[in-house]
Amino acid sequence: MPITQKSLSIFDFEGLFPNEDSCVSHLFNSRFGQNYACPKCDKEGPWYLNKYKRFACSRCGCQISGRSGTVFSYSNHPLRTWFRAMLVFTHTRTGISNAFIARHFGFSHETSWRLANKIRSHMAWHCGTPIFGGAGEHVEIDETLIRGIRRGGKGSCRAIIFGISDRKRVSTMIVPKRNRATLEPIIRARIRPGTIINSDGWRAYDHLSEIGFEHIKCNHKIGQWVSEEGAHTRHLDTYWTTLKRSIRGIHLHVSMDHLEKYIKECEFRHTFRKKPADMFWDLISKHPPPLPFSGKRYRKG
CATH class of the missing domain: 3.30.420.10 (Ribonuclease H-like superfamily/Ribonuclease H)
Known part of the structure; x- marks a missing residue:
């Protein structure tokens, strides 16, 4: 079966995401974007990255965490670690074991299982429930x-x-x-x-x-x-x-x-299978809709 695109290499990843800020910015821009209307003051951007790794409205200071409502929520791991793990997942055709994740990242078995389990849950969300066929198909x-x-x-x-x-x-x-x-x-x-x-x-x-x-x-x-x-x-x-x-x-x-x-x-x-490069970008860029706004900031992710 011909492959029409090359998958992202580790060297490509290092160039695209050299630090944590680049990963946080990508997640925010893919979910919200700089023109996102602030849920507190109702005005469009710009948004800036503060020291807490959240994006804040330049007008009212309302903070939004790009992690909120995603598989990255309530995780102490840097976002760059999550992105790298997702890249490793896309480099194999038959799956990857939790033991390999533990060895590759130096995690305990429990930590590697939790990380891999959440990535698989994210893949399951991407699959959805498609409807098939039609007249004559x-x-x-x-x-x-x-x-x-x-x-x-x-x-x-x-x-x-x-x-x-x-x-x-x-x-x-x-x-x-x-x-x-x-x-x-x-x-x-x-x-x-x-x-x-x-x-x-x-x-x-x-x-x-x-x-x-x-x-x-x-x-x-x-x-x-x-x-x-x-x-x-x-x-x-x-x-x-x-x-x-x-x-x-x-x-x-x-x-x-x-x-x-x-x-x-x-x-x-x-x-x-025919577009392996899109596998990684879909995992890090497509997420469930943002959570409803409540209070001064989005729920901590």
Whole structure:
């Protein structure tokens, strides 16, 4: 699969973000900008960086923390450390272990786990819940089992993952069962009517043609990987391989409580597979909307 852009190197990062102030300024400008209207005096900028690493209104002194409402909130780590960790996350295709983060930054295991967990949560927020398909468009659906999932520290179990793909994007979710009662409501909510759905021969999909979809099956039990109409689920089959390699090869065991974040991390990487440079910039530049203003300043981040 061709890569159209180069990912950001560590030398590029050092040049773009040489100090903490450059990181704080980037976060503020990407979320607010110098023309942001002050929530206290209602006038547009300019804003200046004060000694507390917050931006203050040049007219009334109202302070805004760019960290507030982001994954960087309530963290003692410098913003530059967060940016560097996000860069390291974007330099691998199958994920990165918490132990590597601990060695790379000199953190304790608990600190590295918390930092990595928040970055994965941020990736999950980026994935969102896209709606797929449309009249005449092909969408693949499939489900898979992932073994080696720990539940409550007592042995290992299996998790069922359901996936939808339009061969550009992938959306995955954990489901309790793979029967019709579980999967059909998800398909109705996430795929537009009139879409051509490609699937294997699993019986939970037998009624899709009765609820507004055109359904084409590939009977994998008899070795049919491409139907007579040319339909297939190869894109999701390949994606499952990448996901399982990430969990089994990098993390070995994953807690059921946090499995969703690991799945969404893989989903995020897949979305940016052809534009790896944008992966880092999206992580540091796109965040949830600012929190409502209350009092003299935004809540401390």
